[in-house]
Amino acid sequence: MIAARLVDERALFRFFIMTEDRVSYTLDSTLETVDNAEQTASRIAAEAGFDDDEVMRIGMAVREAAVNAVLHGNAYDPGKKVTLDFEKTGDDLVITIRDQGKGLDLNNIPDPLAPENLLKTSGRGIFLIRSFMDDVQIHPSHTGTEIKLIKHVPGSPEGSKEASQ
Amino acid sequence: MSMKASTRQIDGISIVDCSGRITLGEGSITLRDTVRDLLSKNQKKILLNLGEVNYIDSSGIGELVSAFTTVRNQGGELKLLNLTKKVHDLLQITKLYTVFDVKDDEAVAVKSFN
Numbered sequence: 001m002i003a004a005r006l007v008d009e010r011a012l013f014r015f016f017i018m019t020e021d022r023v024s025y026t027l028d029s030t031l032e033t034v035d036n037a038e039q040t041a042s043r044i045a046a047e048a049g050f051d052d053d054e055v056m057r058i059g060m061a062v063r064e065a066a067v068n069a070v071l072h073g074n075a076y077d078p079g080k081k082v083t084l085d086f087e088k089t090g091d092d093l094v095i096t097i098r099d100q101g102k103g104l105d106l107n108n109i110p111d112p113l114a115p116e117n118l119l120k121t122s123g124r125g126i127f128l129i130r131s132f133m134d135d136v137q138i139h140p141s142h143t144g145t146e147i148k149l150i151k152h153v154p155g156s157p158e159g160s161k162e163a164s165q
Numbered sequence: 166m167s168m169k170a171s172t173r174q175i176d177g178i179s180i181v182d183c184s185g186r187i188t189l190g191e192g193s194i195t196l197r198d199t200v201r202d203l204l205s206k207n208q209k210k211i212l213l214n215l216g217e218v219n220y221i222d223s224s225g226i227g228e229l230v231s232a233f234t235t236v237r238n239q240g241g242e243l244k245l246l247n248l249t250k251k252v253h254d255l256l257q258i259t260k261l262y263t264v265f266d267v268k269d270d271e272a273v274a275v276k277s278f279n
Contacts, residue, residue, distance in 0.1 A: 031189065031190045034189065056220075056251065060222060063188075063222055064222065064223055067189055067222070067223070067224070071189075112259060113259070113260050118260060118261065118264060119230055119233075119234055119264070120227075120230070121227035121228070121230050121231045122223070122224075122227050124223040124226055124227070124259055125223045127259070128222075128223055128255075128258075128259075131258055
C-alpha cells in the first residue's frame with residue numbers, strides 16, 4: 001500500500017526524496033502542483049495525528065503558499081521549480097515552500113481586514129496562512145522566497161498546551 | 166471535485182446551487198461564468214446556495230467578493246444561502262460574514278429580495 005502510494009507520488013512530482021522524518025518534492029510551476037501540494041500536506045498532517053479540522057487548515061495553508069509560489073513567485077515559468085519539504089521534528093510539523101521568483105516584498109502585503117481592503121478580490125493568502133499555522137516565517141531573497149509553516153504536533157508539549165486553551 | 170453549479174428560478178430570484186470546491190482555476194471560473202451569464206440575461210437577484218460547497222480557498226473567496234460587487238454595481242443583489250461550517254468560519258475570520266447577506270432558509274431568503 002505504502003509502496004503503491006510512493007509510486008503514485010513519484011509520478012506526480014519530478015523529484016522525490018524521503019528519509020524517516022523528512023520528505024522533499026520538487027514541483028513544476030502549474031496549477032496541478034497546487035492541488036498536489038494541498039493533498040500531500042493533508043495526508044501527512046493526518047498521519048501526524050492532527051484532527052480533521054487541523055488537517056483542513058494545514059492543507060489550505062500549504063495550498064495558499066503553493067499558489068503564491070506558482071503564481072506570484074515563479075509566474076508559471078516552466079523553467080522554475082517549487083520545492084516543498086515536510087519535516088517532523090519532536091514537537092512540530094515543519095513545512096517549507098520555496099520558489100525561484102524575484103522575492104516577496106514583505107513591505108507590500110496589505111491587511112485584508114482593513115475596511116478599505118475588505119472588498120478586494122485578492123490579498124488574503126498570507127493572512128489565511130498565518131491564521132491557520134502556529135508560526136510562519138517568510139524569507140524573501142533576490143533568488144526566491146522561502147516560507148516556513150510550523151504546526152505543533154498533537155501530544156507535544158506545545159500542541160497539548162494549545163489543545164487545552 | 167471541482168465546483169458544479171445549476172440555476173433555478175423561484176419568484177424572479179435566480180438560485181444557484183453550488184457544490185464541490187471553489188478554488189483557484191476551474192472552480193472560480195465556473196462561479197464567475199455563472200454570475201456573468203445571469204447578469205447578461207438581466208437576472209440580477211441572485212441567491213448562491215453554498216450548502217454543498219465543502220472547500221473554498223482565497224481565490225474562491227475573492228471570486229465571491231467579485232460576484233457580490235459586480236452584481237451590486239449593476240443594481241442587483243447577491244446573497245448567500247446555507248453556508249457549511251468551513252465556509253462560515255472562513256468568512257468570519259476574513260471579516261466578510263457581515264459584508265455578505267447570509268441566509269439559512271431558502272424561502273426566507275427568496276422573500277428578502279426587494
